[in-house]
Amino acid sequence: xxxxxxxxxxxxxxxxxxxxxxxxxxxxxxxxxxxxxxxxxxxxxxxxxxxxxxxxxxxxxxxxxxxxxxxxxxxxxxxxxxxxxxxxxxxxxxxxxxxxxxxxxxxxxxxxxxxxxxxxxxxxxxxxxxxxxxxxxxxxxxxxxxxxxxxxxxxxxxxxxxxxxxxxxxxxxxxxxxxxxxxxxxxxxxxxxxxxxxxxxxxx
Amino acid sequence: xxxxxxxxxxxxxxxxxxxxxxxxxxxxxxxxxxxxxxxxxxxxxxxxxxxxxxxxxxxxxxxxxxxxxxxxxxxxxxxxxxxxxxxxxxxxxxxxxxxxxxxxxxxxxxxxxxxxxxxxxxxxxxxxxxxxxxxxxxxxxxxxxxxxxxxxxxxxxxxxxxxxxxxxxxxxxxxxxxxxxxxxxxxxxxxxxxxxxxxxxxxx
Numbered sequence: 001x002x003x004x005x006x007x008x009x010x011x012x013x014x015x016x017x018x019x020x021x022x023x024x025x026x027x028x029x030x031x032x033x034x035x036x037x038x039x040x041x042x043x044x045x046x047x048x049x050x051x052x053x054x055x056x057x058x059x060x061x062x063x064x065x066x067x068x069x070x071x072x073x074x075x076x077x078x079x080x081x082x083x084x085x086x087x088x089x090x091x092x093x094x095x096x097x098x099x100x101x102x103x104x105x106x107x108x109x110x111x112x113x114x115x116x117x118x119x120x121x122x123x124x125x126x127x128x129x130x131x132x133x134x135x136x137x138x139x140x141x142x143x144x145x146x147x148x149x150x151x152x153x154x155x156x157x158x159x160x161x162x163x164x165x166x167x168x169x170x171x172x173x174x175x176x177x178x179x180x181x182x183x184x185x186x187x188x189x190x191x192x193x194x195x196x197x198x199x200x201x202x203x204x
Numbered sequence: 205x206x207x208x209x210x211x212x213x214x215x216x217x218x219x220x221x222x223x224x225x226x227x228x229x230x231x232x233x234x235x236x237x238x239x240x241x242x243x244x245x246x247x248x249x250x251x252x253x254x255x256x257x258x259x260x261x262x263x264x265x266x267x268x269x270x271x272x273x274x275x276x277x278x279x280x281x282x283x284x285x286x287x288x289x290x291x292x293x294x295x296x297x298x299x300x301x302x303x304x305x306x307x308x309x310x311x312x313x314x315x316x317x318x319x320x321x322x323x324x325x326x327x328x329x330x331x332x333x334x335x336x337x338x339x340x341x342x343x344x345x346x347x348x349x350x351x352x353x354x355x356x357x358x359x360x361x362x363x364x365x366x367x368x369x370x371x372x373x374x375x376x377x378x379x380x381x382x383x384x385x386x387x388x389x390x391x392x393x394x395x396x397x398x399x400x401x402x403x404x405x406x407x408x
Contacts, residue, residue, distance in 0.1 A: 113384075114386075116393070116396060117396075118396070119396060119399055120399050120400055145400065146400045146401065149396070149397060149400045150397065150400070150401065152386070152393065152397070153386060153393065153397075155386055156385065156386060157381065157384040157385060157386060158384060158386050158389060158393055159384055160389075160392065160393075160396070169380060170380050170381070170383070170384050172377065172380075173376065173377040173378070173379070173380025173381045173384070174377070174380070174381040174384060175377070176373060176374050176376075176377025176378070176380075176381070177361065177374070177377045177378040177380070177381030177382070178381070179374070180317075180361040180362060180363055180374050180377070180378060181360065181361060182318075182356070182357060182359055182360060182361060182362050185362060185364075188364065189320070189356065189357065189362055189364075192320060192321075192322070192323060192353070192364070193353060193354065193356070193357075195323055195324050196324055196349065196350045196353045196354070197350065197354065
């Protein structure tokens with residue numbers, strides 16, 4: 001499951017709430033070369049590595065996607081996702097649209113969810129409320145947002161985040177629904193089917 | 205949205221609960237020639253017509269599907285579904301697997317949901333608890349159930365009804381998720397996209 005959104009659309013809040021309430025979903029922790037911030041834990045928020053180690057992993061084909069944001073490198077471990085996928089575990093990936101496209105190529109049955117701000121003005125306001133961002137940073141994020149929003153038609157689902165509780169209910173709904181997809185329950189359904197077919201009455 | 209299930213899987217309970225709690229979903233009322241039972245209302249539970257009127261409608265191509273159950277005929281109005289589909293309204297159809305297949309042909313973007321009993325034994329017990337059914341009727345329904353269950357792999361979603369509250373949460377989840385499908389929100393998403401694209405900075 002891949003969730004993307006322009007910065008300020010509410011993605012982090014929604015994903016954190018989902019992970020807190022649903023023990024079946026694991027968060028895929030990215031590798032990063034950026035310095036650890038106060039309160040962040042290695043292996044939980046990110047796997048903090050230096051640039052040399054990051055390059056070694058990248059050359060080894062370890063990243064399903066990697067990106068450079070400013071001075072820092074970010075990478076998603078392909079082996080971790082493959083392992084989870086093989087075990088039937090559910091992994092949540094927080095990726096930009098380019099990363100999402102790479103995941104779709106490697107995992108065609110991935111579920112791609114885009115969190116959309118209701119309109120440009122709402123996004124502007126949300127970004128401006130963030131005390132940490134300078135006006136220049138807000139302008140930069142808005143420019144990036146356009147590029148991200150343009151890729152939303154390639155996603156399976158788009159949640160227009162007008163109201164956080166509604167958006168969360170929709171995200172939960174998508175998780176519930178995807179678990180009910182016939183294609184995702186093959187083993188279990190085959191077992192039920194066999195039971196109905198094998199117990200048919202025998203004649204003669 | 206089409207819901208199918210073998211008799212006794214909990215379909216009617218789940219659909220009634222959904223319709224009671226979600227005003228956006230309409231129930232598609234079937235035509236029938238069977239006599240009205242106490243408490244049933246014409247136009248709400250069924251549209252009660254005589255055999256002659258039913259035949260007239262059928263010859264006129266009015267039914268997306270029709271079936272004969274025992275002495276009685278049942279038919280789903282195609283024009284009612286077409287009209288709702290054109291207006292973007294959500295219609296819930298309660299159909300057997302044959303009816304569901306016909307709807308899929310006429311409406312390729314229909315959502316097909318199958319309610320599955322957790323196992324054969326559970327279905328047997330539920331059918332036996334119904335005071336209204338004779339043992340012969342129970343046996344007949346179980347034989348029919350096998351044929352229905354075998355068609356479940358053709359559905360988009362299968363809800364294994366082990367526990368009614370869980371099954372209802374899953375049904376609600378499917379409704380929420382389908383509303384978030386990118387393909388079902390084209391108009392709204394195009395409007396948001398235009399807003400982001402048109403407001404890009406102009407150079408020169």
